[in-house]
Amino acid sequence: MTIERRRALIGVNAGIFLAHIGNFIWFPVLVASLGGTDSGFWAGVVMCMTYVGRLAATFFYEGVAARIGIRGAVFAGTATEAVALGLMGFGSGVVVYSVLALFIGLGSGTAFPGLKNILVSYPDDERPKAFSTFQMSAQVGLFGGALAGGLLADVDLRTLFSVVFAIFIGFCLAASAFIPRDGFGSVDKPVDRVPLLSTAVFKGIEVRGATRYFLLSAVFWFLSIGFMVGIPLHMEEYASGWAPSAPFWITGLTVLVLQYPLFKFLIKHLRPGAVMALGLAGMVVAFTAFGAGRTAPWVVVGCLTVVLGEILFVPSFDIWIARKVPADRLAKAMGAMHFFRSAGNMIGSLLAGLLFDLALSWDVPGANWYIAALIAAGCAAICLFSGDEETAEEAVETAEEERAEASA
DSSP states (O other): OOHHHHHHHHHHHHHHHHHHHHHHHHHHHHHHHHHHHTOHHHHHHHHHHHHHHHHHHTTTHHHHHHHHHHHHHHHHHHHHHHHHHHHHTTOOSHHHHHHHHHHHHHHHHHHHHHHHHHHHTSOGGGHHHHHHHHHHHHHHHHHHHHHHHHHTTTSOHHHHHHHHHHHHHHHHHHHHHHSOTTTTSOOOSOGGGSOSSOOGGGGGSOOGGGHHHHHHHHHHHHHHHHHHHHHHHHHHHHOTTSOTTHHHHHHHHHHHHHHHHHHHHHHHHSOHHHHHHHHHHHHHHHHHHHHHTOSHHHHHHHHHHHHHIIIIIHHHHHHHHHHHSOGGGHHHHHHHHHHHHHHHHHHHHHHHHHHHHHHHHHTOTTHHHHHHHHHHHHHHHHHHTSOOOOOHHHHHHHHHHHHHHHHO
């Protein structure tokens, strides 16, 4: 790896590390705060607006990057996110928070693809290392942010968001100091051929027979964000002696320790669908523990098992899709994956808060987690009993044989 690419990798990893620290400081505290002063539904609305912003950013990211470069897009996106987060400390009310959350999402949705674009521009033999260190930096940042969030849980929101603002300014400086303007690849299109606003992302939504797998992915992200929004509300109601971010340092540390050895072992011995089912089964156990126990020790048990979804489902799903989708449609499949993930996150953010409120109003503590457990169990059954369907190459061969027989 050249000195320039090594420097860029340092900048990218520093950026995603700082971003995860900042995000896991503020959002558990804000969600718990809104859940206590307003309701779980409104806390979910605020978080949902960040995902609305991220999805909206996909329509103009390419045009922005073509005009000011990948580095400029990362810088502009992070600066937007930093300013919106700084203003969070001086605002009040769910309307103000929702508007600022939209800009947080817009900034994140512009900066994050830029960081990934830098890594994609690396040579083939250097990409595995680049992406693995990127993922590790994100997990370490998550863990560090959750710990820092616990230390800052009792400060006023103005101080909290001022700290987060400073962290994202550091992200801006890292982006401008280390990463190149356009990555390490060639610019394919002249600026005047790249529209500032494009709806081409919709072309990736339908990828023939793989759509049902993307729907399954959307449900997984629905469950995942449901945990992220629901657990701070849960902590505020049933384990207020602990910081709202405490569950995230437990999950972050567990992922750091188990991610690579556990997935590597299981994927060698089981097909991807079975590994995905195990990940979802871990989420079933976790949601049941949250609902049945509710107290802090049960939260710990749930946090130790809910991470199996991220550890096992996410990488197995990538492998599954790579086997089902022909190589010439993989780029389109990536767009579809982003769309369905965003859709699952948006719906999950809203319903997590709403279901929490309903559980309280029904006087059935944990009902929101029981519903999530049933959904996860259904998805696990789909993964487990789907069987080893034909791969993308086999599907192409089958289609060609059918066409040949029809024309004979």
